[in-house]
Amino acid sequence: MDIVFNWSYFGYLLYGAMWTLVLSALAFVLGGAAGFLVMLARTARSRLIRQISLVYVEVIQGTPLLVLLFIAYFGLGIFGIEVPPLVAAALSLMINASAFLGEIWKGCVEAVPRTQREAAECLALTRWQAFVDVILPQAARIATPPTVGFMVQMLKNTSLASVVGFVELTRAAQVINNSTIQPFLVFGIAGAMYFILCYPLTAWSRSLERTLNVGRR
Amino acid sequence: MRYELDFSALADYWPDFLHGAIVTLQLTAIATVLGMAIGTLCAIGSRSKRRWLSRAVGIYVEIVRNTPFLIQIFFLYFGLASAGIRLPVFTAAVIAMVFNVAAYCSEIIRAGMDTVHPGQIEAAQSLGMSTPTIYWDVILRPAIERVYPALTGQFVLMMLSSSVASQISTEELTAVANNVQSFTFRSFETFVAIAPMYLALAGLLKLGFWLFGLVAFPRRRRLGTAL
Numbered sequence: 456m457d458i459v460f461n462w463s464y465f466g467y468l469l470y471g472a473m474w475t476l477v478l479s480a481l482a483f484v485l486g487g488a489a490g491f492l493v494m495l496a497r498t499a500r501s502r503l504i505r506q507i508s509l510v511y512v513e514v515i516q517g518t519p520l521l522v523l524l525f526i527a528y529f530g531l532g533i534f535g536i537e538v539p540p541l542v543a544a545a546l547s548l549m550i551n552a553s554a555f556l557g558e559i560w561k562g563c564v565e566a567v568p569r570t571q572r573e574a575a576e577c578l579a580l581t582r583w584q585a586f587v588d589v590i591l592p593q594a595a596r597i598a599t600p601p602t603v604g605f606m607v608q609m610l611k612n613t614s615l616a617s618v619v620g621f622v623e624l625t626r627a628a629q630v631i632n633n634s635t636i637q638p639f640l641v642f643g644i645a646g647a648m649y650f651i652l653c654y655p656l657t658a659w660s661r662s663l664e665r666t667l668n669v670g671r672r
Numbered sequence: 673m674r675y676e677l678d679f680s681a682l683a684d685y686w687p688d689f690l691h692g693a694i695v696t697l698q699l700t701a702i703a704t705v706l707g708m709a710i711g712t713l714c715a716i717g718s719r720s721k722r723r724w725l726s727r728a729v730g731i732y733v734e735i736v737r738n739t740p741f742l743i744q745i746f747f748l749y750f751g752l753a754s755a756g757i758r759l760p761v762f763t764a765a766v767i768a769m770v771f772n773v774a775a776y777c778s779e780i781i782r783a784g785m786d787t788v789h790p791g792q793i794e795a796a797q798s799l800g801m802s803t804p805t806i807y808w809d810v811i812l813r814p815a816i817e818r819v820y821p822a823l824t825g826q827f828v829l830m831m832l833s834s835s836v837a838s839q840i841s842t843e844e845l846t847a848v849a850n851n852v853q854s855f856t857f858r859s860f861e862t863f864v865a866i867a868p869m870y871l872a873l874a875g876l877l878k879l880g881f882w883l884f885g886l887v888a889f890p891r892r893r894r895l896g897t898a899l
Contacts, residue, residue: 517871517875518871519870521835521836522835522849522863525859525863526864526867529859529860532860614741614743615740615742618839638746638747638750638751639751646735646747649743650739653739
């Protein structure tokens with residue numbers, strides 16, 4: 456008897472999509488926090504800190520996320536505890552995102568005209584005050600489009616969590632495909648779900664970019 | 673429980689790792705050349721005055737950019753297998769990578785082409801240059817020269833994401849690591865060991881692209897920047 460794709464399978468895919476969203480949100484919040492620290496380190500006054508953080512960024516950006524995921528998964532396992540795949544996935548996504556977001560944000564901080572910092576200095580603001588009150592608000596404006604763009608990347612990256620057995624959208628699709636063997640249909644629907652999640656972010660990022668460029672002209 | 677890190681068990685497997693790294697490089701090389709070619713054609717198509725063509729390229733690019741590579745690879749490999757077409761895993765991985773990277777290339781090259789001033793094209797036309805010559809000498813070469821750093825960055829990212837091809841058991845570096853860890857039970861050490869290998873591959877690739885850039889864009893070399 457052939458098992459065919461039906462609505463209960465569709466529900467399972469939706470359940471997977473929910474976990475994809477949870478994992479993406481987790482990755483963004485954790486990765487954003489860590490990325491902020493990386494950005495601070497990349498723009499630090501101390502040369503040593505700048506260099507160490509540069510090495511960190513180069514190493515993480517030069518390692519596939521899949522390999523990071525395996526390192527996190529097996530590495531946490533060393534401590535003898537049974538690691539929930541969600542923890543390993545969130546950890547590796549966080550590390551990956553911290554390097555990319557840190558580098559993106561560093562560029563945005565440096566894109567703020569130097570004169571702004573000099574003006575803040577003239578007003579006798581401390582370095583930290585100048586950073587928080589003068590540089591950061593302007594950098595945030597520049598940073599929004601690429602950050603939203605990177606969120607799409609992160610959302611897609613969560614699909615790799617399926618490899619360590621975390622049931623998100625891709626894993627759910629694999630499980631269903633294993634019993635129905637209708638890969639075009641199953642992966643097609645899963646792909647469409649990813650598209651529905653990602654496309655609004657892509658479009659938003661693009662429109663933000665357009666507004667920003669108009670503002671600059 | 674104390675865990676002793678032990679990398680010595682991996683030493684015997686260095687020929688396998690080497691072979692995996694070579695397969696990764698082969699995948700990357702083929703996907704770079706084909707992806708660049710198809711990406712350029714797509715970029716030209718996306719600027720076409722024929723609405724259906726630019727629309728079709730736009731849809732293709734958006735589909736690729738908004739779905740995960742893993743899903744694309746599964747769709748292609750298992751999909752074609754269910755339709756009776758059994759591709760070798762290497763071929764399937766190459767096709768998926770080309771399909772993926774060509775879309776990104778197309779976007780990058782198109783951005784470069786958009787920076788070419790219309791006056792340049794009009795000047796070329798008034799000199800009586802043929803359309804292919806204009807496309808090659810006036811539009812594409814300066815455009816690619818300008819976006820070359822972004823393109824190489826994209827190809828390095830693609831090399832890293834070729835690790836995903838291990839999921840359809842293409843015998844590249846990550847798949848080799850998967851095999852080795854199942855023989856040695858040294859999972860953590862194995863993956864820690866291949867991370868620097870990928871770093872070295874990424875470095876090698878960047879060096880290669882830099883050297884190629886020196887040869888391909890002499891003007892950039894002389895001026896220190898794209899025109």
